Amino acid sequence: MPLVPAPAPGGLPLLGHAPQMLRRRLAFLESLRELGPAATIRLGRGTVTVLNDHRLVRDVLSARAGDFGLSPHFRVMKRIIGNGLLATDGSFHRRQRKLLMPALRQSRMRAYAEIMSDLAQRHLDGLRGTAQPVDVDRILMALATETVTRCLFSTGVAQHQVDRVAEAVPVLMEWAGSRGMDPTGLLAKLPTPLNRRFRDGMSALDTLVGGLIAERCAGNGRVRTDEDREAGEDSGVGEDSKDRNDDGVRDGRGDRDEVGDPEGRGVSDAAAGVTGPAGTEGRVEQGDLLDAMLRATDAATGERMPERQVHDEAMSFLIASTESVSRTLTWALHLLARDPDVRAKLHAEVDAVLAGRTARWEDIPRLPYTRHVLSEVLRLYPPGYLISRTAARDTVVRAEGAGELPLAEGAMVMFSYYALQRDPRLFPEPGAFRPERWESGEAACPGGAARQAFLPFGLGPHGCLGEGFAWTEMTLVLASLAARWELRAVGEEPPRAVAAFSLSFDDARMTAVPRVPGPRGEAPRCPTAAPHP
Numbered sequence: 359m360p361l362v363p364a365p366a367p368g369g370l371p372l373l374g375h376a377p378q379m380l381r382r383r384l385a386f387l388e389s390l391r392e393l394g395p396a397a398t399i400r401l402g403r404g405t406v407t408v409l410n411d412h413r414l415v416r417d418v419l420s421a422r423a424g425d426f427g428l429s430p431h432f433r434v435m436k437r438i439i440g441n442g443l444l445a446t447d448g449s450f451h452r453r454q455r456k457l458l459m460p461a462l463r464q465s466r467m468r469a470y471a472e473i474m475s476d477l478a479q480r481h482l483d484g485l486r487g488t489a490q491p492v493d494v495d496r497i498l499m500a501l502a503t504e505t506v507t508r509c510l511f512s513t514g515v516a517q518h519q520v521d522r523v524a525e526a527v528p529v530l531m532e533w534a535g536s537r538g539m540d541p542t543g544l545l546a547k548l549p550t551p552l553n554r555r556f557r558d559g560m561s562a563l564d565t566l567v568g569g570l571i572a573e574r575c576a577g578n579g580r581v582r583t584d585e586d587r588e589a590g591e592d593s594g595v596g597e598d599s600k601d602r603n604d605d606g607v608r609d610g611r612g613d614r615d616e617v618g619d620p621e622g623r624g625v626s627d628a629a630a631g632v633t634g635p636a637g638t639e640g641r642v643e644q645g646d647l648l649d650a651m652l653r654a655t656d657a658a659t660g661e662r663m664p665e666r667q668v669h670d671e672a673m674s675f676l677i678a679s680t681e682s683v684s685r686t687l688t689w690a691l692h693l694l695a696r697d698p699d700v701r702a703k704l705h706a707e708v709d710a711v712l713a714g715r716t717a718r719w720e721d722i723p724r725l726p727y728t729r730h731v732l733s734e735v736l737r738l739y740p741p742g743y744l745i746s747r748t749a750a751r752d753t754v755v756r757a758e759g760a761g762e763l764p765l766a767e768g769a770m771v772m773f774s775y776y777a778l779q780r781d782p783r784l785f786p787e788p789g790a791f792r793p794e795r796w797e798s799g800e801a802a803c804p805g806g807a808a809r810q811a812f813l814p815f816g817l818g819p820h821g822c823l824g825e826g827f828a829w830t831e832m833t834l835v836l837a838s839l840a841a842r843w844e845l846r847a848v849g850e851e852p853p854r855a856v857a858a859f860s861l862s863f864d865d866a867r868m869t870a871v872p873r874v875p876g877p878r879g880e881a882p883r884c885p886t887a888a889p890h891p
């Protein structure tokens with residue numbers, strides 16, 4: 359049955375629905391659900407089809423993924439991550455993704471988990487003595503940034519370098535959030551304070567990441583190609599504008615979709631599992647993400663990633679893994695602070711398993727409720743709440759029960775995981791924080807419609823590559839936090855959701871109260887019975 363998208367009401371001449379998208383984006387996206395499985399909105403002169411039905415979204419992301427390319431919104435990302443995974447498409451993207459997958463496969467997760475637990479312990483110790491309200495998101499962002507930096511570069515990275523990454527990443531995210539929503543592209547070119555901070559942050563990060571990669575390559579005897587040498591020289595310059603054109607794409611690198619393997623052939627086994635002192639080339643291996651990337655070999659061609667590409671992928675990981683994780687955890691703390699029943703259940707679980715200590719890799723299977731809490735947070739506040747794609751050719755998006763939606767080449771589609779995951783037809787009391795829905799009922803059933811509509815990590819060829827990493831990190835941090843600290847809300851009202859690059863909030867301040875371990879290793883308890891707001 360053909361599906362005719364309903365035009366959204368309230369568009370202004372010239373601007374269309376841009377004011378709604380700028381001022382009350384989340385409520386507006388939710389309101390479009392009332393218009394049926396698909397609706398159209400106008401943004402300036404362009405029309406965008408918004409998909410409100412998860413079955414159509416799944417079709418775009420998986421079965422028909424080949425008919426779509428990334429949307430123009432991703433162009434700003436190119437300024438930051440060049441040709442990194444998040445900003446590429448087609449056969450080049452497929453090849454890169456295959457090369458990168460071993461770096462994040464489950465068998466490597468135990469080693470990353472050790473780093474995660476050690477850092478969680480150190481950063482959460484920083485909550486001691488903070489009787490005054492603290493910005494928990496700042497603390498969790500610093501933790502997430504140091505975690506991915508040390509998983510990427512392990513021991514090779516000094517604390518002052520970690521600090522530099524932690525300073526730069528939030529600026530780049532702020533810049534991408536603001537400039538990504540500017541349809542004219544003009545804002546990025548003006549001499550504004552944010553653009554200046556962006557340029558400085560970009561330059562510092564480019565130099566640091568380039569330097570660490572070049573150092574590692576030199577240290578492990580990697581034979582450098584001409585392209586590597588060129589990239590190494592670039593990275594030392596520290597002027598991001600120098601090697602990128604106006605679109606933010608590095609000059610002289612052409613259409614990367616032509617490079618690589620259209621069939622997406624395999625990655626050699628050598629790319630998997632990296633540890634041990636010395637490889638066949640006399641290299642000293644660190645067993646970190648960087649080593650895995652440098653070792654990844656295309657089985658068909660025997661080629662490895664050029665150093666510049668390794669740089670771009672490292673930038674992709676830094677950008678993709680920081681705000682997403684820290685914001686999910688911050689939302690979790692705010693939701694927990696306002697729900698004594700859920701908090702008590704979480705405390706009971708972590709007290710039984712951890713008895714006040716930091717969570718480790720082995721504990722994860724014994725923390726199912728912690729995972730349900732995180733699932734529910736990701737349902738309510740998915741960090742990547744808005745995704746778009748552009749039709750690369752004429753196509754028909756279809757799903758049983760939703761209809762067939764013809765789209766012409768160049769048409770832009772958009773969908774919001776925030777709106778999809780709050781659909782009352784799939785999630786009863788959609789605004790309520792109920793981790794129990796993941797224990798039994800519709801959301802707990804893998805084949806059920808609610809589970810199918812739960813897509814915080816996306817799906818298909820561009821689905822999140824770091825999902826396992828993110829679950830491991832978030833479970834370890836939330837359980838460790840809950841075992842030792844109780845975070846209390848400062849104000850009466852919960853934070854207001856702010857639709858930035860990822861789903862943010864207006865005020866993340868909380869106070870931290872230590873939970874005191876009882877005698878003889880008894881489970882910790884709260885020292886005071888103060889009522890929670």
Ligand code: HEM
Nearest residue numbers: 443444678679682683742814815816820822823824827828
């Ligand atoms: C709560 C945490 C996270 C969430 C909710 C999340 C969500 C997502 C989503 C929705 C996408 C797909 C975007 C699209 O369809 O256009 C994505 C892509 C990606 N994510 Fe994550 N992510 C998280 C954490 C991480 C972490 C920790 C890493 C790395 C260690 C990571 C690495 C990536 C990469 C490399 C991609 C691009 C994949 C591709 O285009 O092939 N993410 N993520």
